[in-house]
Amino acid sequence: MVQSSNFNQSLAVLVDADNAHPSIVGGLLAEVAKLGVASVKRIYGDWTTPNLGQWKQVLLEHSIQPIQQFRYTTGKNATDSAMIIDAMDLLYTGHFVGFCLVSSDSDFTRLAARIRESGCRVYGFGEEKTPRPFVSACDRFIYTEVFTKKPEGDPEGALTPRSSKELRCDTGLLNLIRGGIQAASDEAGWAQLGPVGNYISRTANDFDPRNYGYVKLSELIAAIGLFEVERRETRIYVKDIRKKTNGVLASS
Numbered sequence: 001m002v003q004s005s006n007f008n009q010s011l012a013v014l015v016d017a018d019n020a021h022p023s024i025v026g027g028l029l030a031e032v033a034k035l036g037v038a039s040v041k042r043i044y045g046d047w048t049t050p051n052l053g054q055w056k057q058v059l060l061e062h063s064i065q066p067i068q069q070f071r072y073t074t075g076k077n078a079t080d081s082a083m084i085i086d087a088m089d090l091l092y093t094g095h096f097v098g099f100c101l102v103s104s105d106s107d108f109t110r111l112a113a114r115i116r117e118s119g120c121r122v123y124g125f126g127e128e129k130t131p132r133p134f135v136s137a138c139d140r141f142i143y144t145e146v147f148t149k150k151p152e153g154d155p156e157g158a159l160t161p162r163s164s165k166e167l168r169c170d171t172g173l174l175n176l177i178r179g180g181i182q183a184a185s186d187e188a189g190w191a192q193l194g195p196v197g198n199y200i201s202r203t204a205n206d207f208d209p210r211n212y213g214y215v216k217l218s219e220l221i222a223a224i225g226l227f228e229v230e231r232r233e234t235r236i237y238v239k240d241i242r243k244k245t246n247g248v249l250a251s252s
Contacts, residue, residue, distance in 0.1 A: 009036035009097035011123075012090045014083055015064070016103035017045030019126070020144070022058040027147025028125060029062055032100055035123060040090060042067050044083045080107045087111055091118055098123060101138070104130040112137035135206050146210040161213030167224045176200055176207065177221060181240050193218055193236040 013032055020043075032038050041064040045052050048070070059066055069082040083103075088111075090096060099115050101108050104126035112122045112134065124130075124138035128145055135141040146159070167173065177200065184195035197217050200207050214220040218236050222229045228239040 010039040010095055011036040011098045011100055012040040012087070012096045013038045013042070013064075013100040014040075014087055014102065015043040016079060016083060016101075016105060016108075017043050017052055017055060017066075018079055019103040019105045021148075022055050024125075024144045024147045025058050025062055025064070028102065028144065031125075031142060031147075032123075035100070036098060038100070039096070041065060042086065044069055044079045044086075046070055046079065080105065084108070084111050087115065091115055091120065096120060098139075100125060102126070102144075103134075106131035106134045109134045109137045138205060140201065141206040142208060143206065143211060146208060159210055159213040159215065161223065164223055164225045167212065167220075168226065173212070174224070174226065176204055177224075177227065177238075178240055179203065181227070181238055185239070189239045190230075190237045191239070193221075193238055196238060 011032060013029075029038065029041075041062070043055070043059065043064050044067045045055075047066055047068050055066070058064070067082060067086070069079045087099060087101075091099070091114075098121035100123045101112060102125040108124075109131075112124065115122050116137070116139065121140075122138045124134060124141040125144055126134070126141070128143050130141070130143075177196070180196035180199035180203075181189075181191045183199045184191035200217075209215065209217050209220040212220055214223060218229055218238075221227050221238055226241055228241055230237045230239075
């Protein structure tokens with residue numbers, strides 16, 4: 001498979017029009033740009049149906065190629081099959097380092113697993129209702145609500161952060177961060193933020209600070225109020241405040 005740097009790696013972006021909304025496209029493509037170059041951008045659906053009409057302007061603006069797939073019979077999704085076949089054809093070319101699968105449909109679970117078996121990375125994009133098997137089958141999964149959540153009256157589209165109290169009640173989140181700090185910390189309990197973030201990503205592939213209303217991991221950790229965050233020159237370090245240098249637990 002092709003090996004390249006993140007910013008230059010060639011990606012195939014495949015969108016299931018029946019399970020995605022036009023409002024996410026701007027945020028979606030901005031996110032894809034952080035991962036690599038979208039060499040292929042295709043969207044699949046039956047474009048003869050009126051419910052997909054709202055996609056037209058979005059596709060023109062972002063140069064996304066619509067792939068027509070007629071419905072052969074009621075109740076059967078031929079769109080999924082067309083997208084899967086195209087994905088395998090693209091995979092066999094060997095030109096792509098990764099695939100971005102945009103859908104909330106669990107039917108793409110096996111496709112994601114098969115692509116990963118071939119050495120390519122799979123980035124999934126879907127709504128929070130996406131079935132867990134599809135989420136787990138991807139290297140990384142990003143919930144598309146982060147592209148559309150906008151507080152009322154905020155034209156900039158800033159995220160609405162959860163309060164410190166809410167974050168402290170999220171045991172899963174706290175355990176995830178503490179696990180990352182423990183895995184990367186020195187004898188004094190300090191850990192660089194980068195390795196902590198890598199641990200979290202490997203442990204929970206759908207983790208994203210934006211799910212909690214924060215753009216950066218450092219902002220999320222600081223907002224919780226149970227961790228020290230310290231900048232040293234160009235690097236950020238974090239520490240569990242329950243830990244003292246002598247190893248004795250302090251109350252949180």
